[in-house]
Amino acid sequence: MTGTTPAPPAPRSPADAGPTSPPPAGPSPGPAGTTATNPAGTATTSLALTGRGLWRRARWYLVVLAVLLIGATAVAAIGQDRRYPPLDPRSYDRDGAHAVLALLEHQGLKTDLTTDPTGHPTGADTLVLPEPDLLSPAELRAVAAARHSRLVLIAPGPAALSALAPGIRSSEEDGGPPYASVRSTAAQCSLTEAVRAGTAGIGGMLYTNGSRGEGCYPRGHGYPLVSTPAVGGDVIVLGTGAFLHNEELAKDGNAALALGLLGSQPHLTWHLPDYTAPLAQGTRDKTFGDYVPDGWRWAGYQLAVAAVLTALWRGRRLGPVISENLPVVVRAAETTEGRARLYRRAKARGRAAEALRRATAHRLAPALGVPLQAGEPDPDTLCAAVADRLPEQPAGDVRALLFGPPPTDDAALLRLADDLDALERQVRNP
């Protein structure tokens, strides 16, 4: 409803120039449609904040923001909490492997952490590869050629197996289950370390033992621990490194098995896998983004800028939301409906029937000319009047209907209501 009519450029009279004020709230001369005018005054009505008002409103937000920034900086400076991946020998977490490394050092082993597994050993040593699948084929070949006295592979995939432990395959390729849950298992083999350790919490990937290898802790068709001789030493293939975790080391024979497997040589090298290294080429599928021309990626960024501008456009309201105090809504029939529910829950058939009978009697009385005494018709007079009006109706039935005993079940109550209606209809139209 926009009426845009040019108003005459009225000359400013002194009376005209008063400040805008609300209309008088008192009684107005007419019952409806009273009109008043209050033309544009000179006093400002603007709500715009001045510089001081802006500062007064914003200062607490600024203080809170400053406190938050300082707090965040302080927390970031203090909490130099580094997270290590699982099975990292520097990690004190539950799934770290610092405990086993500390035990080995206590026994006099020389330990070494390396990110490059391809180095050649100087003497008898053990190389632990926690993630052999992350090594490139060239690195795998280099490791195989380095002739370590013992090579410990944890959950190797087919590529690492064929390069480092020829003859051993995943149990899945032999038709067995690929995995087994980690739980206490008896050694059941002649490998010295396993026999000394007894039971150990082991499981994970399952492998076949090949022609020359020795499988321990059998689970179904496969073994979670396989030892096989290799050039210059032996290779231990483990289905899981869980028993090396700080948390698990004290259970069963885990510690004995770990010390046996890793501590057989005077020197231990632990590889720290590079989790950020990209997977070997050729394994990744081309994504949708690879097919989009380069220019359109920049167009996408520009589209995002347009989206931000759209959000700013749509997000700016023309003034704040207006609130209003509304009266409470109480339905007048609420108490009656509540009473009906109470009757029903209490199975108050007697009371309900009484109310319906009294109402019918009260409506019949004027129709039959029976006087009311204290608001109620006299039962005998009423029954006699009904009998007069409806001679074919047995008088006993009418009396039982209007003043009989309360109904005994729900069906009787429903029937009573219908019978009362029928009686009223008959009396009105005999």
Added chain:
Amino acid sequence: MALTGRTALLAALGTLVVGLLLPSWAGIGLVTGTVLLAAVIDLALAAPVRSLRLGRGGDTTVRLGEPASVELTVTNPSGRPLRARIRDAWAPSAWRPGTAEAASRHTLLVPGGERRRAVTVLTPTRRGDHHARRVTVRSLGPLGLAGRQGSHVLPWTVRALPPFASRKHLPSRLARLRELDGRTSVLTRGQGTEFDSLREYLPGDDVRSIDWRASARRNTVAVRTWRPERDRHILIVLDTGRTSAGRVGDAPRLDAALDAALLLTALATRAGDRVDLLAHDARKRVAVAGSSASEILPAFTNAMASLEPALHETDMRSLVSTALKMAPHRSLIVLLTGLDAAPVEDGLRPLLPLLTKRHEVVLASVADPHLDALAAGRGTLEAVYGAAAAEQTRADRRATAERLTRHGVTVLDAAPTQLAPALADTYLALKAAGRL
């Protein structure tokens, strides 16, 4: 500061420039920078909002349900033209649901140094005072890319008066009043005490009213006619306590009571009686006394406009004493209250003798038609229990009315649409019977 859809559209079109010509950060920077620069220039060229002069005019009262026009005059003192989107914000109940958005928005073009007028049409849905909240102006620049936005406060109040829907019953009741008055050819003999005139005896007239002295002077038998008393005092007492808050249909009981009070006031004023109004719950809300016949209806509607039901119990003792103070001589006291057993039995009944001793008392109450629908329920157990509860409620109301009638009170219990004509009829009947 506000952006428009054009800015976003320009940035979106810039996608083509970036995608086809300059696929790099530089391209994005160039396009976005151009768009933002244009927006900033636009913003600088827009007419200022803070220095606008706004004024108001228009209706200050309106009958509920009818439209009210409030003018908004915008003067642009700056040299630049003002292209404005204006929102004249009022509380949501100032418009019918769903129409507020369209009714409160205006688009104005005000050349520099001139002024223009926009008209906001309000259709209030609630009785009472509606206050203007704030006027928000968005002043767009010449390119329509960005605008300045600010708010002004211009107080204005539109009072929504009770709708007085029952005024359609007024002509028929006025006709009956004229019959009572003996002004029309159909002569209904009133029992009042004011002698009107003599006329010829007609079969059916009360023989006690034959004026033998006058009959002796003429050849026919003459009877005296009386006309109803004039200048009686009527006090309408509105109970605005919690019983008046109950909703019957869409409106609280109070609204139906106000409607009935207005019809009675209009009728009684035409009949030459004086009417006063009292609204009371825990304390006195409104008292209008001594208004002259010409200004009584406006005074009453104005006083009733801001009446809201209070959610606490009415202090009947205070109500009765205030009513007695306002009616020092014999009056007709019309009590618009509820017929619920507990408040009437405990609060009103012990005090009734004080009222009925000197005054004629009518108690009018708004019945709930939903009870009738509930009482007619049959077929399912739930419906039958509902019917029983409704019948019980009606019996209780009847019993309360019965007890009040025994105190000499005339009791009315009618549905919201029926209450006003029923009250007017009761008034006419009392007047015809000479009981005022």
